[in-house]
Amino acid sequence: MTLDTVSWPASYGDEAKPRKGFFTDTSICIGCKACEVACKEWNQIPMSIKGFSGKSYDNTLALGANTWRHVAFVEQRVPAGVDDGASLVEAAARADVIDAGVHTYQEGDGLRWLMASDVCKHCTDAACLEVCPTGALFRTEFGTVVVQEDICNGCGYCIPACPFGVLEQRKDDGRVWKCTLCYDRLKEDQQPACAQACPTDSIQFGELDELRHRAEGRLKRLQDAGQAEARLYLADDDDGIHGAGAFFLLLDEPEVYGLPPDPVDTRHELGSIWSAAGAAALALGAGLIAAVFGGRR
């Protein structure tokens, strides 16, 4: 497997460190939000009180400028009378009974919870970094993606470029903010605050190739135990972003957790984007010549 990015490790030479990342194993997340709290605390992120959302236990709803870890809560109804020995997870996975929405508890029905702590993916091919016109977004020596707040000029281009909707602008200062994978702590050989706070090791921090190896073992164990719906997300080099620094083990389709099933870095089509713009510029030139010379003066 190749974990290399465009600018890491090559541009760092001897100073490159092993690529670091997160393996978030959602099958053991208990939804305690310790990661959200630890992240806010360590990174001194402003309050983001949005009130009661009515969407399960989730009141932050998405990653954003002031939410760098976000715990998703999905409630899925499992029909009563699943008594053939199937686990709740299996029962919910039977295609026709899956609903991804919020449901009130119905007498006699079973309920399964899916909980997952989401974060910036620190993509191998990071669209945000590529479109940033100022170089405020950069690749660190750990292979992670960080915004330099003294350079960000608030142009907002990275916001719609990110295929995961991670980046957001802070209204008061106009700049964008996101997870730094605790760059300051990494430089001191400390693990990120969220990973340290997670009581179940649902968030595992480490060297990316070692994490990938560990994740394959975990996937195999779950599959062998009959959890056919268990899957790894963003753990491969041949997806649309060439894999991520932060990848996940999920128990249902990615979109159920608010994650795109096939995220793509648009740089892969930059050639045809620029060709089209160039061709259109030439066509405009031709049109101008025709308009000026194609008739009376």
Place this chain on the structure above:
Amino acid sequence: MTATDPTTSTTPVATPAPEAIAGDGGIRSYHGQPVLKEPVWSWEIPCYFYTGGLTGASSGLAFLAELRGNDLLARRAWAAAMMGGVASPLLLISDLGKPERFLNMLRMFKVTSPMSVGSWILVVAGGSTPLAAIDAWTGWIPGGKYARRTAAMFGLPLATYTAALVSNTAIPVWHKAHRMLPFVFGSGAAMSAGAATVALTPPGAAAPARRLALAGAVAGAVTSELMEHRLGEQGEPYKQGAAATFRRVGRVAGAAGALLLVSRGRSSRAAAVASGMLLSAAALSTRWSVFKAGFQSASDPKYVIGPQREAISRGERRGAARREPRI
């Protein structure tokens, strides 16, 4: 193991929000929440799409009219180019909030960022256009002819790079249109330059501007139609909300302006001015329609998840998830 015991359930009792249940068209989503973030760009940006196109194509028109020996038309077209050229950076600076933030754009040159490339195009085109215009009126600018050539040449990419900028994002209605959108913007630029110059020039000298305005109007209608056709279901945002309203205004104003220009534009100055204004409104409104469609496309998860999921089920894409362990 059967059902959860009701007495230990701590589920909050809430009425399920209709959008939370499975989403539109059988698309599964997270409580109907958007996957992408909408852009934060405000009204200045679609206006800049218009002024950039106006400047770019007007410089070209002015330069070529000089070559053809129509100096009256050329000077009016340079005036149109200068108006757009002065407005453009002001609009961008207003969107960024602080003037010095625009300077940060020039820290580097990055081909992977159409905004970076475009900032340099704007610096060159926006810098040379006023010099070219002043030179065309007064002949006072040393090396003025180089300014005119530069303005005309850099005007062409100035008119189309903004389409590359928005298509190089994750927003489906923009990204999936990346082959057509620059032609929509290029046609709009031709229409804008033709329309402004028609309005500013006595009809007797304005024949090339009339041809340009009409060609731009026709090309714009054809390319927009083609773009929406190719987008298929992904083009739905153009038929809804603000995007649809701007699209309708653009079409009506465009058709009315073109008809007026064809019927009376040669004989009446007043008709020429009116049609120039109608066509300018059409060009501006079309940019707004594209702008708003992007927001609508980003805010509804079905446009993001639907096509991705379909491509996976058709076997065209593998997606980012895998169930088979690789050990």
